Amino acid sequence: METAAENTRAAVAAMLATGVTTMETDLRHTRDGVAVLAHDETLERRFSDPRKVSDVTWWELDLMRDVDGERALRLDELLAEQPDLRLNLDVKTDPVVGPTLRAVREAGAAGRVCLTSFSSRRLATVARVTRGRTALGMGMADAFRLLAESRGWRPRVPGPTGRAVQVPLTYQGLRVVTPEFLATAHAHGHVVHVWTVNDPSEMHRLLDLGVDGLVTDVPAAAAAVFAERGLAVAPR
Structure with a gap:
């Protein structure tokens, strides 16, 4: 985003203000299996913490703040807060697939997400689970x-x-x-x-x-x- 740090509520608000209603973002998993919006494997660039996203629990991650005072954003939070937002979600790891599908299912959001990945194998797994209910x-x-x-x-x-x-x-x-x-x-x-x-x-x-x-x-x-x-x- 040009006016806000990526993967923040401010970024979502800035995008929606332009009239754009579809957001592309990346998902990673915390140690306790929460799907969060995060591009990088580690927390270094955003939170100055060298650990991987997968090394910390959601409780630990929720306490961190970036230079703008923003915290990490969970997928289930975003789906609940923005019920009309369409999402293109890049599932970065195998372990984040389960938490992602669970969040999408519980939000009733299968019709407004597209799940993507560089990995054809990972997407084949997603396809077997979703059975055509979610765009891929x-x-x-x-x-x-x-x-x-x-x-x-x-x-x-x-x-x-x-x-x-x-x-x-x-x-x-x-x-x-x-x-x-x-x-x-x-x-x-x-x-x-x-x-x-x-x-x-x-x-x-x-x-x-x-x-x-x-x-x-x-x-x-x-x-x-x-x-x-x-x-x-x-x-x-």
Whole structure:
């Protein structure tokens, strides 16, 4: 977020103030099995504590404050406090899958979350449990299968688990988001979300190309771009 620290109530409020109603965030687990919003494996960058998120209990984490006086945010809190918020949730570890699914189920939020991960194996586990009740992203192995297919190859790997293909513009110097890649993904019934796009001109270019969604650190810029194009800021 451009006006507030990531994964805080202030960040959520700042995003909603722009008219954007879908938030992408990451989930990790505490030692006692609470799903919390956290990108980094350790607490160093935000709370100046070298321990891993998984090394502390929720009680310990709840006592910590960042430089803005904000504390960590639990997934179940966010779901309860923002009943209209849509969430794209990257489950960072295997142990956070259970607490995440429990929080989503107890909040009755299956219809407003998309669960994602770099791990195709982890997403396959989620798919077996959710049985189509929750939208899923696609692991990187499956995304690269689509990329290979778009370049004329036919890799022998299992088919993709999720409908949402969430990819960077480039990967290790290789351009991922091309007209051919989009055509291949769309032909298989997938939607393509591109991360992380902060430049308005690049947002326009990608929307012209046919991408279905953008992940950005500057929701105000994205909202302005969508407004210029007469598009609703809504998930697909």
